[in-house]
Amino acid sequence: MKNLLIALLLFPIILTAQAVKPSTNQINFGNVYEGTTDSVQIVLHNKEPRDLIITGFKFYTIYNKTPFFVKQNNFTIPFQGSQSVWVYFSPKQNILHNSEMIIMHNGTSAYEPIDLIGQGKFSNTYYNSTENLSEEALKTALKTRLGQGYNSLGYNNGRDLIFMTIDNKKTNGQGASVNTLECVYTGTTITGYASRSAAQSGNPQFNTEHTFPQGHFNSNEPMKSDIHHLFPTTNNSNSQRGNKPFGNISGGTASGGGSFYNNTTYEPRDAQKGRTARALMYFVIRYQDYSSHFAGSETVLRQWHNAFPVDAIDRKRNNDIYAAQNNRNPFIDYPQFEERITNFVSNSVAPQSFGLDVLQSSINFGAVIRAQADTFDYVLVNRGNKDILFSNFSLSNTSDFSFAANSGVNSTLLPGEALQISVIVNAANTGTITGNLNFNTNIPGGQSSFVIPITAQSIIVSVDEQSLSNQLSVYPNPMQEKLFIRYEGNEKLDIRLLDAIGKQVELDYVISNGFISTKDLLHGVYFLEIKKGDKRIVKKLVK
Incomplete structure (x- = not known):
């Protein structure tokens, strides 16, 4: 009879490696714009013998953004x-x-990964040739695309468009009732x-600013008339800028409107800084970095x-x-x-970096049944951009621990x-069982081993004393x-x-009352151990 009781007690509590079992181990979103x-x-699905608390979800950045996410976090x-x-x-x-996506929970393994895949798309088909490209390959694709079907306007036609249409606040949607031109550096109109x-020839006199100075490319076409880097300025601010490179200035001479300059550098006002940067990035990709x-x-x-x-003004101008x-x-x-180009001028190569996310510093099975197998899934994530090689897996205690098939x-x-x-x-015996998981990687430094x-x-789950059990x-x-x-x-x-x-x-067990309050216990499996001197029984309970 004792053996039968043991079998009935042990059978329902076979433990599983997955505390939480997702309906899929991979999500493929397909094309998303x-x-x-x-x-x-x-x-x-909760595979734990108790209530399972989901403590959060972990995601990883791609080009400094987190494209995958959930709106639910903590729940039971x-x-x-x-x-x-x-x-x-x-x-x-x-x-x-x-x-x-890493599901974090209070179960045995604590972490469960799901593979996430999605193809990002740009709605503007003008850039189809750039899909899945970065660094030098992206620069080449952009250069080719920007030159395809390009219409070189000539300098006079280009300037006429700037003054009378593209940057004229009467005609470009900025609400002026008469022809109005604003200096991008000073705000003067x-x-x-x-x-x-x-x-x-007016007052003030206006000129056309070449954001990339035309003196560096000998005023050659098509660079000279490419409106993407041409802007209206006053004669004075145009001269003050000259061929100076752009940068931040401490002090300097005021050019007006928040712009400053010194003998070596010109700093445009905040309203023009982003436009200046994007004009120059365009120019260097479209042509080259002259001088x-x-x-x-x-x-x-x-x-x-x-x-x-x-902003909307930039998009309208474009x-x-x-x-x-x-x-x-x-x-x-x-x-x-810009995030996908490490170097605009020289050969562009993304910095190569190892990134191993070690989610847990130890493996803790908690309570296990003697002579009954249980599995712990130890999770590592490659969050860098280099392959990580794993080798020399071993376990220091092979009497109690082993690797699952195709693992280690x-x-x-x-x-x-x-x-x-x-x-x-x-485990062959009861008590605390210890060991080490050892492995090496090709990561230099502190994560090499x-x-x-x-x-x-x-633990052993059994009825040890029939006499105590009868009482x-x-x-x-x-x-x-x-x-x-x-x-x-x-x-x-x-x-x-x-x-x-x-x-x-x-718990607070009061013998006179004869009960334990269990109303606050989470749902799941529990073990009640009762000792009287050297006699002991363990009962499996469920809530």
Whole structure:
């Protein structure tokens, strides 16, 4: 009879490696356009013998953005229950996004990865040739695209368009009732002029600023008349800028309107900084960095590009220039192109970096049943952009621990992917079981070798003393708000309640009342240990 009782007690508590089992281990969103959001619903199933608390979701950045996300975070999945979760994808880049979502929970392994894939698309088909490209390949694709079908206007026609149409506040939608031109550096305006020549000889006199100085390319076409880098300025501010590179100035001479200059540098007012940066980025991609004018200012120009974002005026101007020249400034349409180009002038190569996200410093099985296998999935994520090679897997205690099939073998972890190392415990004895998981990587420095401590508390679930059992009555099971313990003897009892992972639950058992309050317990499996001297029984309970 004793053996039968043991079998019945052990059979229902076979443990699983997955505390939470998603309805899928990969979500593929397919094609999603920038500025839109797609969503996929998954279902999380609780495989723990208790209520499972989802403590959050972890996502990884791609070009400093987090394109995948959820709107739900902390929630509880009841014992044997499930919960649906919507996962969202909102891309900023027209690239293939490959990343991981880590489900964080209070179960044994604590982390569960789901592979995320989505193809970002740009709605403007002008840039189709740039899809999935970065660095030098992206620069080449943009250069080719910006030159296709380009209409070189000539300098006179180009300036006429600037003065009379594109930058004329009467005709470009900015609301002026008469022809109005504003100096991009000082904010000074001229109004009521009838022609470009009238504005050039007016008061104040206006000129055409070449953001990339034409002296560096000998005033050659098509650079000279390319409106994407031409802007209206007063003669004075045009002369004050001259051929100076752009940068931030401490002090200096006021040019007017918030612009400053000194002998070596010109700093435009804030309203023009972003436009200056994007005009120069366009020019260097479309043509080249003549006389290395751009290279020395690249860092500050990137800062301006990001600090002073594109607005409706920029977009309208870009569209108007496209109508005239048949090409566009990509850094106005999609400012995020800048993130995919590490170096505008020299050969552009993304910095190569290892990035191994070690989610846990140890493996803790909690309570396990002696001579019964349990599995822990140890999760690592490659959040860098270099392959990570894993080798020399070993376990220091092979009597109690082993690797699951196809785990603990040499492997390569690609960027954006997760590795699960499945360790099995099958303890031969009761008590605290320890060991180490060891492995090496090709990451230099502190992450070249790992020693991960492993711990398990091996317990035996059995009826040890029939005489004590005959004197006890424990009910109801499943538990409700109270668990009654009726004992026919007068001796003192030591009572402990353990949850499914072996953690002791605080309780106040009053022998005179004969019950334990269980109304605040989470749903799940528990073990009630009762001792009287050297006699002991353990009962499995469910709530």
